[in-house]
Amino acid sequence: MLVALPSAIAFGVTIYSVLGAQYGAQGAVAGILGTVALGLLAPLFGGTNRLISAPCAPAAAVLGAFAIDHMSRGGSPELGLLLLALMGLMAGGLQLLMGALSLGRLIKYMPYPVVSGYLSGVGMIIIASQLPRFLGLPKGTGFWGALGSPEMWRWQGMVVGGATIAVMLTAPKITKKVPAPVLGLAAGIATYLTLGLADPALLTLEGNKFVVGALGGGEGGGLIEAFSDRWNALGQLGFNALRDLVLPALTLAVLLSIDTLKTCVVLDALTRTRHDSNRELLGQGLGNLAAAALGGVPGAGTMGATLVNMSSGATTKLSGLVEGIAALIAFVLLANLISWVPVASLSGILLVIGVRMIDWHSLGFLKHRATVLDFAVIAAVIACALTISLIVASGVGVVLAVLLFIREQVHGSVVRAIVSGDQTFSKRVRVQAERDILTEKGGQTAIVELQGSLFFGTTSQLYHALEADLKRRKYLILDMRRVQAVDITAAHMLDQIKDMLGERGGMLIFSRIPKHVPSGKDMEDYFDQVGLVRSSHKVRAFAELNEAMEWVEDQLIAEAALAHNDEIPLELFEIELFAARKRETLAELEVQMEKRHVAAGEVIFSIGDHGDELYLIRKGSVRIVLPVGQGQIHHLATFGRGAFFGEMAFLDGEARSANAVAFSDVDLYVLSRQQFDAFTDSHKKIALNMMEGLASVLAARLRYTNAELRALQA
Template sequence: MLVALPASIAFGVTIYAAIAPSYAAIGALAGIIGATVIGLVASTLGGTDRLISAPCAPAAAVLSAFAIELVGQGIDPNTIVLLLVLLGVLAGIVQLLLGFIGVGRLIKYIPYPVVSGYLSGVGLIIIGSQIPKFVGAAVGTRWWEALLAPWSWDWRALAIGTATVIVAVAAPKITKKVPGTILGIVAGLLTYFALAIQEPKLWEITGNPLVIGPLGAARDGYFAAITERWHDIGDLHLSQIASLFGSALTLAALLSIDTLKTCVVIDQLTRTQHDSNRELVAQGIANISSAAVGGTPGAGTMGASLVNLNSGAQTRVSGVMEGVLSLIAALIFGSFLAWLPVATLAGILIVIGIRMLDREPLRFIESRATVFDFAVVLAVVVVALTIGLIAASAVGVAMAIILFVREQIGGSVVRHKVYANQMSSTWYRPEAEMRIIEQKGNQAVIFELQGSLFFGTTQQLYSELEPELGKRNYVILDLKRVQSVDVTAAHLLHNVRQTLQERGAMLLFSGVREKLPNGRNLREFLEQTGVVNASDDSVVRVFPELDAAIEWVEDHILGEVQAPAETETPIELQEMDLFSHRKDETLKDLETRMEQRTYRAGETIYAQGAAGDEIFWIRRGTVRIFAPLGAGRSRHIASFSRGDFFGGLAFLDNRPRGNDAVALTETEVYVLSREQFDLLAEEHKKLAFSLITAIARTLAIRLRHADTELTMLQEY
């Protein structure tokens, strides 16, 4: 309360003094009411522990600028007061709607340069508005006019404001027990009364330009004034009310950003998680309530919240108590508040404004990579100072879009580009077939895409694809990591399809998801835009995974199509590459040592952790190997078909299985246990040696191939 209440009074004075100096006391009262009502309502309904809500700098900047504009138009002061009240109510309604429709989560993602420019712009506006009051210049003097005319300064106001600023800035370095704001106000008051000793006129409160003056907060007069205001609001023209919506949107956005920024900081310090939408609803209701009873709008304030946190606050009750104590302080010290020097409040706001200036973006100038970000900050600040916060909000949104597009364009949408002879499928093929794929695998190129495919990245993507379209028979585009695709990118893909079709080449898609992060069904979208034709796969094919697409290409490069499992005939030992040059008698002895087994489709042949004393040769069917990933998940890492063997590593080192083997189709296998192999080795040492050598050689080829692929992947 000691931090929030003085600042709230200062903000209220800033807003209403812009109408006329005589309205400063009304502003002080509006600040007190705002600190009380917002503190009570926002903390009661909000979901963020330790958050202190009160009138704030963004509200003061927007509302004082609004009041100055109306004064310039010659609007009656009483009408300006009514419009300020209505503007606060409308801003609260906008916040309420933003919370209900779930925009709270989005406001947090406004880029840092835009928020930084916003806050720095508000800080400079606050400083500029207080300079004339700080130096005691005549009413209506602009800050640059005041600075260029030192002969117009009131040295008494300057002395009071200077004492306030010096103590407010220096006090935190000496003690943390009393807020610097309070000590600064005390310093200003002491300076004022020291001057009053030498100038008796300063002991008079009425007509004294150096102090706020009587608040006029008598109970009957206050309620009568509020009732009269709402009666007069009913007489406003519809056009006057409609003209407020632009300012209401700007004010609501600033208050929401200020609140949620403070909530994020509290979350980081306390390791908690706030509910953005609930907080916006609470802040909206609080601002409606505050404006309805003559208070100024506000938001969750950083300074008071951090003081609250450091003082040991744990729950929302601390925010409620801030509102209660603000009311008690106003009732007890109401007459004393009338003696607050205007220059003291100006000094406090100047200190707050300086602290709002974000100096971090100055480091952006040091690097070419961040110069544009600094330009965004500078643009928002300049527009806020020269045109207004409404225009600055529009510039901020436009800059946010530009920042997004720039980041998307800056990163490559092609994550990985390889050829089929550099990245094979998980299907383990015979050595002869692997040589063919190594020789002819460059007929197929694989592009792993990432990020957003949209108008900003289309040209970049085409420049990567174009050199390959006239050379390759197969172009695979893996969309697994793609976040979104727009119509421009779909048009590009359609052109790629047509280019390949003219050459008789094929376009293959993999990882086409039915639900992207933006909710779009990617496969359906590609069909609607003509990229994919569900009834014709002669030019474009879609595969669920990249491995399936590579496997399909390998089959076509080899000029074969895998025979269905039902028509496969079991292969004999002598037909397998590993045993093709062995004597029939030797193979008969080996076969007698082997066990023949049959597994149904989907049946587990062995599981991770099982004893590893058997090796398997596939006579018929297909087996897939899965590596467990934890939490019940697994990944397909290899496939074996007729004539291949699997389970060799565990057979050699006799350690537990490291993965799962599952029959994809009905599968027949030869099984040789380590015990039977040892018996065979006693009778046929040459066969046993040749068998181990052949197994080790095949495993070495597989391992060498896997190492090559891993090395390539590490380059990306």
């Protein structure tokens, strides 16, 4: 309370003094009432432990700027009082709406340059508004006018304000038990009373412009009179006045919410807790509604008071409630003392707050080329806040931050890798003749791995990256696994690529289209809605990249006239491993083999099984998969017609190292090691040739794997 209350009084005096010097006392009351209302209601309904809510600098800046604008247009002080209260009510209501719509998490993601520039702008506005008060100049004197009129400076105010600032800055170095604003305010009051010994006029409360003035009476100072002024101003309220409140109220609601949630995030980090953003917005909204209804200044969860509260040993939301009760007690018991608070002392407190609000760290962004544009956003927000309005500053900042984001996305590559189809192959293990075809014809295929966001800003970059491949490739496989977003512009460009490939008899192929992207969009459904993957001979989509590559390889092999009738089982002499061997000898070997049929989906062997059989595929295909836990499997390879598998256990006699599952109905030749060894006693040459064939095929597979690894590294 001791940290929050002096600042709240200063903020209130700053806002209300714009309406007339006689309203300064009412401003002090408004600051206290805002502290009480927020302290009593925000902790009860918000529920963030240790959080202290009170009037804050953003509220003072927005309300003060609105009051200045209102008076400059010839508005009456009474209507100004009513409009300030209505703005507080609207801001509190908007915060309730934000909480009800679960917008709390979104507000936390306001770009840092915007927040930095906005708070720095608010700090500078506070400095500009308080310097004339610090110098003791008449109402209406601006910042530059104050600097250019040293003959009008009042030394009494400067001495009091200087003493306040000096104590505020030096007190933390001496003691942290008593908050610096309290010591600074005490020093200001003591200095003022000391000056009063030499000038008795300073010790007179009535008509004294150096102090806040009587809180319970005097022109514009009483609570009853304040409510009466607002009630009488209802007759001056019109549609135009209410319309002019909407944007400032929205700005105020957003700023107060950002200030609160920023404090909550810091509190979470320090205490290893987690606050409920939406619930806290509801609590803050109720607190600000109550503050405005009482004629108080709205506020937010404040960083300084919250950190003092935490370091003092607070652990629950009860501490926030105690702060509100303590502020109410202080108002009742210390009203007479508050009347003697020097305006220059409050200005000194606000000048220190304003200087501390400026993000001096952001100047470091000028040292690095990568962050210069971020500093430009901060500078633009500050310039708009100082020259136009805080509302415009927030809009400009968000727009510039979005443009910077788009620029970053545009300059980042959306193409992660492009690999030619003659450098990388599917996991289907093929016979040598098919491998030769794929080595020769695989260059007709390009596998493109995309990443990031495909939107209007990166569409041109993507097209230029693919342009060379579109001219010489027949099949273009786009791996979408790392894509996070696709907009209609990118979808239209992909549709044009599909048509370009189709005109040359080619095809666009998608693989691993994300079911859900970070935005929550179902990308598969979106592609179907825009007509990108609907039934067409120009486009296909596969769930896995390997499936897409395997399909393209089958097309290339078919085009090379090597396609075969997969429905007819191979004879032993047609299998690559036994090519050019005598049929008579192979017939004797076939007697030693078991012919086995396995239905699609059945397990042929499992990891850890003991068995030494070699399997030769006569028809169908077999997948080798590796269990990786939690019901997931990793696809290692696919073996098709004419290939063999199980050779590792056949050669070393160890347990199986993976699972073999029939991908389709499979016909097999099965040769156990015992049968093979028995056969070699009388047919040593063919046995030797078979082992040499196994070694040759395995070596060829290894060479292809090495080539793929080199291509991927490149």
